[in-house]
Amino acid sequence: MTPEHPRSLKAKDSVLCATTELLTEGGLPAATVDAISARSRVSKATIYKHWPCRTAIAAEAFGKQMAAAIPLPDRGNAVDDLTEQVRLVSAFSAGPHGTVFAQLLAACVADPAGSPYFREYFLDARRAAVAELWQRALDRGEVDPEITADTATDVLFGPLIFRLMTGHQALTQEQADALSSAALRGLLS
């Protein structure tokens, strides 16, 4: 690979920084490539040497921001750990970041070229976190061993994301708790 000349690093950094700002200020619609170029003072030509498409830039910028905001909990109890992870994600999502997350996920569906970036910078990290928590929980015999970590991830986060995207109801902390509780314990009486 390229030995990453200092100029490249600086340009990449400027772009990601400007993108994060724009995303915070006005969501994905505000993070136009022209706007990013203007604010970062990096030319579009250079930007497109580093990323294949607009979505990729936003995914990288946002993914790094989110990763920094959500640590991996360890309370010594599987249910609490998983619940805490969902709580962290939902607290993050309930704020203005949630909108950006939804927009980004949506953009990756509309523009498949960006989805590898989204997967790399966001999904894989979340999935790995849950996989670790799930393994701990399995070791402690606290969860159903028939269920894979992937299925658990989808069951835990899916409802959150679904509500976020359809926007039919506000995503408060109480709502998030109800969702994760129902997912953990099941719907049956």
Place this chain on the structure above:
Amino acid sequence: MTPEHPRSLKAKDSVLCATTELLTEGGLPAATVDAISARSRVSKATIYKHWPCRTAIAAEAFGKQMAAAIPLPDRGNAVDDLTEQVRLVSAFSAGPHGTVFAQLLAACVADPAGSPYFREYFLDARRAAVAELWQRALDRGEVDPEITADTATDVLFGPLIFRLMTGHQALTQEQADALSSAALRGLLS
């Protein structure tokens, strides 16, 4: 409201029909307003007299198609009924229609003007269906009365949608069964 002159009805119908075809053939990206206009032989000017934006057209066309494809089951048992409903939706989603569904949901996030249509023509119908099944299940005491029908809907369909949108794993019938089973019974051992 307009008394819906026969010409209006015909135009609307042509548009919805053409849109359904285009969605089937090439997904949402193929259902350009120009393409819809060309195929339906209804002018763009007329189209924009009936719908506020592109997403609205697609949502209406697709919603009607989906509603027709997914009946409300009644097997005399809540668990089976809910599972069956999720199965129907997932079978529908696992095929080429699933992609369109994801694209449409994505489009409504990117373009909020379309989301009322999406809600009206798709989400509300699904939500109403589950609400009815949920009430039946409550009457029979088969599900947790602490959980609302809305929460149940999100827990049942969220994982499916999440997987569909991120596309990290194929959505086979087995996968869908695993998801709905985990959602119904919970993750705990």
Place this chain on the structure above:
DNA sequence: TAAGGTGAACTGTACGTTCAGTTCACTTGA
């Protein structure tokens, strides 16, 4: 004859591309 529809041209926005020219970190050689 008037409500509804047509068609074609037009505007605006934003993605992604291209290219001639510039900058800067580095070798090279005296």
Place this chain on the structure above:
DNA sequence: TCAAGTGAACTGAACGTACAGTTCACCTTA
């Protein structure tokens, strides 16, 4: 040690394209 040279990386500005949505003069039919 320092001027000259080299090439990779960046700039700026223009351009092509695609598509959403609008407008308007004209036609058609109940």
